[in-house]
């Protein structure tokens with residue numbers, strides 16, 4: 001098929017690349033000229049394992065192109081996938097301005113094209129274009145997109161919802177081997193055309209569900225809200241464990257052995273971040289408000305998540321009695337989770353801003369996110385190329401992201417480099433006894449803080 005991705009971010013670029021890789025001709029459109037220029041020169045704007053190689057290979061083959069030319073991208077496509085951002089507005093509603101702007105441009109391009117269905121060539125566009133909303137949007141948005149396109153053209157087109165479930169850090173694998181594909185279609189033929197497009201990815205038997213559009217829109221929010229709920233749940237239990245002297249790691253084991261509960265997404269830490277969970281939970285709360293169907297559980301999920309970060313910060317405050325003058329901290333991990341350089345809503349940002357507000361010095365290490373972090377912090381913090389170098393002369397190490405390379409560090413060298421051997425571990429990477437035997441004071445999540453008896457007061 002000839003396809004166009006509107007928006008060449010995480011979702012648009014991964015979707016476009018994977019669909020080109022199975023033989024489709026895909027144009028990735030973006031309004032960001034620098035991003036498109038970079039991609040045309042082989043520069044992939046995000047860190048995503050395996051993506052560079054696939055982008056370059058498919059671009060060379062001619063199946064994957066990058067453009068800012070709206071007219072050509074829309075008029076040549078049989079299906080147009082809207083993959084633009086849907087960030088939170090100040091009140092938590094999903095901001096649909098990028099989606100609606102794309103819809104307006106699509107309507108105009110269809111109207112201006114010579115073909116009866118908005119195509120470039122009147123002779124070969126025998127089917128109406130499918131406009132697929134892949135962005136995560138509140139229920140009812142597809143209907144608004146249809147109305148916007150119809151306000152620009154009388155030519156026929158079809159609408160579909162196709163929410164995306166890829167995880168940053170494993171996006172290629174998730175797209176190529178999805179647990180499920182969800183397609184909301186307004187008619188049978190549209191559902192079948194999209195079903196056919198995705199069949200290659202489910203050869204191992206995973207399902208493609210074709211359903212009505214509002215249900216497909218809802219599946220995405222319901223899925224992300226469920227995952228976010230699990231994270232807030234375990235963080236709330238971790239807080240109770242700290243209050244009552246229980247150990248969350250033991251509790252997890254005992255609890256997760258129950259097959260009805262399982263062990264996925266039940267790790268205590270600094271709470272969820274990234275570009276999806278916080279905004280999707282908020283958008284769901286707001287969907288409830290609009291329809292006077294209060295989403296009280298989800299409101300609590302969001303609030304627990306915010307509290308989780310500040311509970312961790314309060315451990316650092318208490319250790320230093322909120323006196324950060326002349327203190328220097330190392331941060332290991334900046335991205336909101338491992339295997340990505342995405343800093344959106346990363347817990348590290350809240351923690352670092354708190355330290356900077358209190359005039360502490362911060363030196364940070366992340367295997368891939370330093371460049372992205374520079375856009376947030378500029379030169380207010382410094383960065384190192386190796387984790388160990390961030391520790392020179394610091395009062396404490398704060399672990400914000402669970403990159404694998406932090407799991408088995410050389411504690412002797414760490415202690416020698418640090419001014420004071422103190423670790424605040426927001427991801428429970430170590431066994432407390434192991435760290436304390438190495439002479440560190442150790443604060444983690446849902447477990448008692450431990451100081452070695454010979455630990456000098458800092």
Ligand SMILES: NC(=O)c1ccc[n+]([C@@H]2O[C@H](COP(=O)([O-])OP(=O)(O)OC[C@H]3O[C@@H](n4cnc5c(N)ncnc54)[C@H](O)[C@@H]3O)[C@@H](O)[C@H]2O)c1
Nearest residue numbers: 007008009010011030031032083084085086098135136164
């Ligand atoms: N990032 C994820 O892991 C993920 C996973 C599943 C679903 N989603 C959803 O997918 C959507 C996109 O997320 P993302 O992370 O890829 O966003 P992103 O911010 O990385 O990319 C969006 C891109 O759209 C471009 N854009 C905006 N308006 C445009 C227009 N009119 N024409 C062309 N390009 C335009 C922007 O320049 C940007 O490059 C969101 O709704 C998000 O919730 C994201």
